[in-house]
Amino acid sequence: xxxxxxxxxxxxxxDRVAASSADTGGGYSVIVRVARRxxxxxxxxxxxxxxxxxxxDGHLSYRVGDQKGExxxxxxAFAPRGVPHWFRVESEQARFIEILxxxxxxxxxxxxxxxxxxxxxxxxGYPVPTRDEMAAAADRYGTSLLPAFDDSE
Numbered sequence: 001x002x003x004x005x006x007x008x009x010x011x012x013x014x015d016r017v018a019a020s021s022a023d024t025g026g027g028y029s030v031i032v033r034v035a036r037r038x039x040x041x042x043x044x045x046x047x048x049x050x051x052x053x054x055x056x057d058g059h060l061s062y063r064v065g066d067q068k069g070e071x072x073x074x075x076x077a078f079a080p081r082g083v084p085h086w087f088r089v090e091s092e093q094a095r096f097i098e099i100l101x102x103x104x105x106x107x108x109x110x111x112x113x114x115x116x117x118x119x120x121x122x123x124x125g126y127p128v129p130t131r132d133e134m135a136a137a138a139d140r141y142g143t144s145l146l147p148a149f150d151d152s153e
Contacts, residue, residue: 009122010113011129013039017110021103029103032056034095034121040088042131043149047142049100051079053087058094062087063149071096084146108141 001020008015012035019030043063053060053071060071064078064085071077071087079085100106112129116122129137135145 005110005115007116007119008109008113009116009126010109011039011041011134012036012122012126014116014119014121015109015113016119017106018097019103020106024103026103028099028101029106031098031100031106031109032095033098034093035089036121036124037089037092039094040086042134043084043086043146044138045084045144045146046079046081046100046105047144048081049102049105050081051085052099053077053079054097054099056095056097058089058091058096060087060094060096061090084149086149105141105143108137108143111137111140 001017001022006017008017010033014034016032017029018032019028021027021029053062054076055071055073057073062069062071062077062085065083069077070090077087112134131145138145
């Protein structure tokens with residue numbers, strides 16, 4: 001992956017693929033994400049990857065299975081494969097790291113994004129894929145989009 005391809009506009013966020021599966025021999029991938037208040041992926045469940053979130057700046061609320069919590073700078077949450085999870089940016093903006101092991105799920109991000117011209121968020125209102133488009137891509141990566149948790153709507 002070239003350096004120019006590492007910055008991506010993904011679902012209204014800015015992703016930086018810091019380490020791809022190709023970089024780590026398939027072991028893991030690392031994505032640095034910057035997102036605005038209210039950003040939240042659909043509730044989903046990975047069948048292939050464990051996921052970890054480490055907050056650099058800002059505030060996230062999250063749910064992993066039945067566990068609910070809040071994450072602020074220097075805090076971590078773990079979402080093991082097979083367990084539905086969700087998070088939402090609660091601060092004006094948040095910057096956090098997503099770690100996926102084994103690697104490969106960054107391909108999902110690449111399918112649903114486009115290269116960013118620099119390390120900056122897309123403009124407000126930038127078009128994002130539909131839920132059906134996300135579900136089709138997720139399915140190719142062994143991930144299921146699920147109905148919202150009662151507290152994630």
